[in-house]
Each structure stands twice: as structure tokens, then as C-alpha cells.
Amino acid sequence: MNKGCIHLLLALILVPGLWLPVSAEESGHLTLGAGVFEALQGNNRAAEGYMAYRFSPRLFGDRFGSAFHGIGPMVGLNANTDGGVFGYGDLFLDIRPTENTVIWPSAGIGGYRQGDSISLGGVFQFHAEVFLGYRVTDSQMLGLSYQHISNGGIHASNPTADSFYLTYTLALW
Numbered sequence: 001m002n003k004g005c006i007h008l009l010l011a012l013i014l015v016p017g018l019w020l021p022v023s024a025e026e027s028g029h030l031t032l033g034a035g036v037f038e039a040l041q042g043n044n045r046a047a048e049g050y051m052a053y054r055f056s057p058r059l060f061g062d063r064f065g066s067a068f069h070g071i072g073p074m075v076g077l078n079a080n081t082d083g084g085v086f087g088y089g090d091l092f093l094d095i096r097p098t099e100n101t102v103i104w105p106s107a108g109i110g111g112y113r114q115g116d117s118i119s120l121g122g123v124f125q126f127h128a129e130v131f132l133g134y135r136v137t138d139s140q141m142l143g144l145s146y147q148h149i150s151n152g153g154i155h156a157s158n159p160t161a162d163s164f165y166l167t168y169t170l171a172l173w
Contacts, residue, residue, distance in 0.1 A: 027171040028056040031131070033145055035165030037080040037117070044082070044118045050145065050165050052076035054104065058094055069094035074106060076127075078147070078163065083115020086149060088127040102141065104131040112149065121155035133169055141169040 033050035058070025071093055078086045088110025095103040106129045112120050133143030145165040151158050
């Protein structure tokens with residue numbers, strides 16, 4: 001990974017700290033997941049693990065009604081059994097249509113290390129996720145996550161990867 005990518009990923013990790021004064025009443029969330037990498041293409045499927053942290057400060061959380069809880073930063077890491085690793089930083093929307101359900105769509109950028117996994121055309125990638133969760137207690141949630149990784153055509157080739165996960169989320173204070 002070149003210095004530019006390392007600096008960008010460090011900035012994505014450190015910038016959320018600047019948001020701390022915005023709203024401290026919401027808790028951060030740690031999500032762990034297990035699933036399938038290359039789930040839609042089928043040629044190079046591999047088991048994959050997923051870990052993400054959605055930071056507690058959310059911008060605009062009190063402006064658009066009771067279901068919208070704001071926009072916040074998150075970081076994540078996906079690793080598959082073929083040695084592919086993807087680290088990323090996203091912005092996510094915190095949407096809660098009912099008391100026990102959450103929808104967290106997100107989008108951002110990251111870096112991919114191929115290992116013995118499929119080539120995604122280069123290190124720099126775009127990331128998108130749709131997370132659906134159901135609260136089983138005040139601090140725990142079970143959910144599903146769909147994630148898409150693509151370089152958006154900035155490299156010579158643009159293969160994509162789609163992953164599906166079963167997830168467990170823990171609210172951290």
C-alpha cells in the first residue's frame with residue numbers, strides 16, 4: 001500500500017474524533033459478521049469475516065423527524081479465507097423506522113490487498129453497504145449486511161465484489 005493510501009486511511013480513522021461535540025447521547029456500535037465474499041458472481045466464493053465500528057456522534061440527528069438519527073462516520077475491515085483484505089472508511093445514515101429496527105446505508109472509500117483472492121483492479125476501491133438490524137436487547141442487535149466493492153473504473157479493469165453477512169452488533173458506551 002503506498003503512502004497516499006495509508007495517509008488517507010489514517011485521516012478517515014482520525015477525523016471522526018472531530019465530531020465528538022456534536023451529539024454524545026447516542027452510543028457507538030461494533031458489528032461483527034460472517035458471510036460470503038463474491039456471493040453474486042459465484043466463481044471465486046470464499047468465507048469472509050467483517051468488523052465495523054460506527055462512531056457515536058451523528059450530524060443532523062435532530063433535524064428530520066424521529067426515524068432519522070443522523071449521519072456518522074464508520075470504519076471497517078473485511079477479510080476472506082483466500083487472503084483478501086479490505087479496510088475502509090464510510091459515512092452512514094442512521095435510520096430507525098421502528099423502535100427495534102435500524103437501516104444503516106453507507107458509502108466510502110478504502111484499500112484492498114488481494115492475497116490469493118480475486119483481483120479488484122488495484123488498491124483504491126469504493127465501498128457501499130446496506131445494513132438491516134433488529135434489536136434483541138437495548139444493547140444487542142442481529143442483522144444482515146450486503147456490501148459492494150468496486151474501483152469505479154479508475155483502474156485499468158473494474159471487477160467488483162459483493163458480500164453478504166449475518167451480523168451481531170453491540171452498542172458501546
